[in-house]
Amino acid sequence: QVQLVESGGGLVQAGGSLRLSCTASGLTFSNYSMGWFRQAPGKEREFVGAINWRAGGTYYANSVKGRFTISRDNAKNTVYLQMNSLNAEDTAAYYCAATGTGWQLSRSSIYNYWGQGTQVTVSS
Numbered sequence: 001q002v003q004l005v006e007s008g009g010g011l012v013q014a015g016g017s018l019r020l021s022c023t024a025s026g027l028t029f030s031n032y033s034m035g036w037f038r039q040a041p042g043k044e045r046e047f048v049g050a051i052n053w054r055a056g057g058t059y060y061a062n063s064v065k066g067r068f069t070i071s072r073d074n075a076k077n078t079v080y081l082q083m084n085s086l087n088a089e090d091t092a093a094y095y096c097a098a099t100g101t102g103w104q105l106s107r108s109s110i111y112n113y114w115g116q117g118t119q120v121t122v123s124s
Helices: none
Strands: 003-007 010-013 018-025 033-039 046-051 058-060 068-073 078-083 092-099 118-123
Touching: 003 092, 018 033, 018 092, 018 118, 033 068, 033 078, 046 068, 046 078, 058 068, 078 092
Parallel strands: 010 118
Antiparallel strands: 003 018, 018 078, 033 046, 033 092, 046 058, 068 078, 092 118
């Protein structure tokens, strides 16, 4: 079965950096676009960014643009989320997701598979 496993979350001070990883199994990773979403307590899940399966194009929410970078290593079946200049508003559980499509990657409904999430806490 398909599994997505996130790692790399933790506690970091404001202004710091973290790199999240998401390793996939049970699917042909290179055929899937990968997205990152986050959900803070009491808030709805929101799109963070995504990387297209075809050309590796990346897309970001305005709130993280210029601070977060998504990359992928198809040989390792892994997608990364490099987060810099973190602030308290970035505190959330972060989830990776996989979809077989390359369109409308900000919509959570198009994703077929989800990881269990990893917590990121930014102290101010």
